[in-house]
Amino acid sequence: MEEAVTSEGRKEVSSEVRERVSNEVGKGVTSKVGAEFTSEVEEVDRLGGLFVEIVDDCKNVLPLFDEFLSTTSQLKTNLISTVTVFKSFLNTLQKIANNAFNTKGRNNDIGISLGRLCLVQRAIAGHVETIISLLDGCC
Numbered sequence: 001m002e003e004a005v006t007s008e009g010r011k012e013v014s015s016e017v018r019e020r021v022s023n024e025v026g027k028g029v030t031s032k033v034g035a036e037f038t039s040e041v042e043e044v045d046r047l048g049g050l051f052v053e054i055v056d057d058c059k060n061v062l063p064l065f066d067e068f069l070s071t072t073s074q075l076k077t078n079l080i081s082t083v084t085v086f087k088s089f090l091n092t093l094q095k096i097a098n099n100a101f102n103t104k105g106r107n108n109d110i111g112i113s114l115g116r117l118c119l120v121q122r123a124i125a126g127h128v129e130t131i132i133s134l135l136d137g138c139c
Contacts, residue, residue, distance in 0.1 A: 076135040
């Protein structure tokens, strides 16, 4: 069969071949069948072109997915180190709060406030750890 490749990369049957097929199909058969065959060939050409476009799109998107996964892995690593340092910071702040709470005078109130602050910040660290576990599942 004579085929030509279009600029889109799909194969297209030449008009000469279509005429030959139409003439052969038309012998002893109504022209309606030949028209249906021609429309089916055009439909196959159209679907072939659509397939080529989808494959090209997939080829273009694959490097972006690789970059996304690499960046996600870096984010996960950085969040793990951030949470580790943040927990260490909160432990030190809790020691200061305990020390301030155990003294006499106004420092007692500061110790209570710092203790509450530590509790709230530990909850935030827990949320970040949840995000880390979610990122761990994707890469």
